[in-house]
Amino acid sequence: MSESADQARTRRRWISLAEFVAVAGLIIAALGFWNSWSERRDAQADRAQAAQDAAKKSRYVLKGEVASDKSVKxxxxxxxxxxxxxxxxxxxxGVGPQDAxxxxxxxxxxxxxxxxxxxxGPDDRTGRLPVLITYTYNDADGEHRASGIYDVIWQTRPGTLPLQGRRLTIANFRLRHAGGSQAELDRLWTRP
Structure with missing residues (x-):
């Protein structure tokens, strides 16, 4: 049984149509896969950004300023x-922890x-005292605990009366860095 030229041409056309349908299906599947992957990537990026925004919103770094009475508020x-x-x-x-x-x-x-x-030494001196402040604060997500190492800038001045001696005041207060421990604080301390 041999096929005629017309039958052979029809058979080749059907093969070509089947190949076309297969390639089109492959392209559609690839586009669907890419679209799904792209949506997942965007959703992950949105979730990561939302988590970062929430963490930034809940993070609180303690600050202070020197008041007129020379204490840090x-x-x-x-x-x-x-x-x-x-x-x-x-x-x-030799100073124990203090509650603020x-x-x-x-x-x-x-x-x-x-x-x-x-x-x-000289009566007029300025120095830096590192301190570790551990604090607990609240926000919409609940209670959080944080710490930081701060520098208390101090000054000594002679007293106004001859026998009054020297007095120490706080001149400035700065965050050295967030986090920290007692061991790190002890390493940072240098005697004046």
Whole structure:
């Protein structure tokens, strides 16, 4: 049984049509796969951005400024109210941790040991005291705990009366970096 030229041409046309349908199906499948992959990638990027925005919104870095009474007033943020703030000093200074529940850091906490360490030197001095502040704050997501190492810039000045001696005041307050530990604080401390 041999086929005629017309039959052979018809058979080849059907093969070509079948090949065309197969290639078209392959292209449609590839486009569907690419579209699905693209949507997944975009959804992952959106989720990552939303998580980053939420973390940024809930993150709070404690700040403070020197008040007129020469203490450091911790700034308040209505979105992140403080429920606890604990100030730790280098162990070599001999000052125990202090609670800053009144939202302030007072020079009285460390003035006596620092004046003792700087005794015998010039009356006008400026130095840096690293402190570790561990604080707890709240936001819409609940309670969070954070810490940071801060520099308390101090100054000593002679007293106004001859027998009054020297006095220590706080001149500035700066964040050195977020995070930290007591061991790192002790490494950062250098005697004045």
């Amino acid at each position: 911790l700034t308040r943020d209505e979105n992140h109210p403080l429920s606890e703030a604990r100030v730790s000093f280098p162990k070599a200074l 529940l009144a939202d302030s850091i007072n020079a009285d906490w460390f003035a006596k040991p620092l004046l003792k360490l700087t005794d015998g």
